Amino acid sequence: MRASGTSGATVTVRVPAKVNVQLAVGAARPDGFHDLANVFLAVGLYDEITVTPSDALRITAEGHDADQIPLDGTNLAARAAELLAARHDIAPHVHVHIAKDIPVAGGMAGGSADAAGALLACDTLWSTGATREELLEICAELGSDVPFSLVGGAALGRGRGELLTPLPVGGAFHWVFAVAEGGLSTPAVYGEFDRLTEGTAVPAPQADPALLAALEAGDAAALAGALANDLQPAALSLRPDLSATLAAGTDAGALAALVSGSGPTTAFLVKDHQAAQQVAAALTASGTCRDVRLADSPAPGATLA
Ligand SMILES: C[C@](O)(CO)[C@H](O)COP(=O)(O)OP(=O)(O)OC[C@H]1O[C@@H](n2ccc(N)nc2=O)[C@H](O)[C@@H]1O
Ligand SMILES: Nc1ncnc2c1ncn2[C@@H]1O[C@H](COP(=O)(O)OP(=O)(O)OP(=O)(O)O)[C@@H](O)[C@H]1O
Known part of the structure; x- marks a missing residue:
């Protein structure tokens, strides 16, 4: 096994958040996952990951909500470092710092x-020579959303969301995000989807051609008309209070509103930065969320800082 230290080097990578502009969910598969047509759009809210050679694998975190993430081996960043190291026979001795x-x-x-x-930071630090395909394979092992976090921009995710096809985006889209009190567990939301659709024929998930055309054209009004999240009824069933947040944003002039992925963050598509300020102010005044964030899309994927 080769040593992991490279003369005190430090590597920083910036990675965006995502919103699902379409999340079409099929029936549960035998492996417990759901087949998806998942249209991901990366948005300009970022975590920054810095890795430095160390004498053991260590995770630290700072920033908003940093106290809510685990700092042990269950942290997904730790698992990424370990998986890459194991494949390349490297000791995973690295300090991973997460600015959240x-x-x-x-x-x-x-x-x-x-x-x-x-993953990208350790790969750079250790000069593993891994191909993009290998990194994407490791991402898929870590979680269904992880490949998209590496790639960014916009993409259609098939399978459980890990099989990506990049999508063209013809212009900038502006968003306001209302951060809710508390969180929602992703498996719990998929479980609620199963409960709500029990006894019905769940159609095979398909990407909506009108939505893809709106993305390609950079047409916010058309995108607003096509936004769709099949997990929204499940998220609202678990968190009925989110309806008031959605209403507060649409009443304030958002083009459209939806639950972001499995929630409980809600996303508001707006016409421009002025509308974003207006919707953000109304959401704050409504008292229906604990924080409001503005972001533009598309954003680049994981990028060396
Ligand atoms: C809701 C989304 O964020 C939309 O992009 C994703 O589908 C969730 O992706 P993720 O958080 O990376 O999820 P994973 O870590 O892969 O899976 C967590 C759990 O979510 C459920 N899950 C996830 C993805 C999927 N296509 N079907 C599922 O049923 C499963 O119960 C799984 O055990
Ligand atoms: N590095 C990490 N950052 C945030 N949460 C982490 C991390 N590693 C593990 N977790 C755990 O994973 C859970 C999900 O957190 P995360 O912020 O990824 O949710 P999410 O944004 O809803 O995910 P998704 O949109 O992919 O479903 C949390 O309960 C958290 O404790």
Whole structure:
């Protein structure tokens, strides 16, 4: 096994959050996952992952909600470092520092971003020579959303969301995010989807051509008309209070509103930065969320800082 230290070098990677502009969910598969047509869009809220050679694998975190993530081997960033190291016969002796800005357990793929960031940072630090395909394979092992965190931009995720096809985006889209009190467990939301659809024929998930065309054209009004999240009824069933947040944003002039992924963060598509300020102010005044964030899309994937 080769030593992992490279003369005190430090590598920093910046990784975006995501919103699912379409999340079409099929029936549960025998392995417990659901087949998806998952249209990911990376948004400009970022976590920053810094890795430094150390005498053992160590995780530290700072920033918003940093106290809510585990600092042991269950942290997805630690698992990413370990998986890459094991494949390349390297000792995973690295200090991974996570500067967190993506809401935790909010349906914005914060943990997935940290995993993709740690993977790219360690790969750079250790000069493993891994191909992009190998990194994507490790990402898929870490979680369904992790490949997209590496790639960024916009992409259609098939399978359980890990099989990506990049999508063209013809312009900038502006978003306001309302961060809810507490979090929602992703398996619990998929479980609630199963409960709500029990006894019905769940159709095979398909990407909506009108939504893909709106993305390609950079047409916010058309995208607003096509936004869809099959997990939204399940998230609202577990968190009925989110309806008031959705209403507060649409009443304030958002083009459209939806639950972000498995929630409980809610996402508001707006026309421009002025509308974003207006919707953000109304959401804050509504008292229906604990924080409000503005972000543009698309954003690049995991990038060396
Ligand atoms: C809701 C989304 O964020 C939308 O992008 C993702 O589908 C969830 O992706 P993720 O958090 O990376 O999820 P994973 O860590 O792969 O899986 C966590 C759990 O979510 C459920 N899960 C996840 C993905 C999927 N296609 N079907 C599922 O049923 C399963 O119960 C799984 O055990
Ligand atoms: N590096 C990490 N950052 C955030 N959460 C992590 C991390 N590692 C493990 N976790 C755990 O994973 C759980 C999900 O957190 P995360 O922020 O990824 O949720 P999410 O944004 O809803 O994910 P997704 O949108 O992919 O479903 C949390 O309960 C947290 O304790």
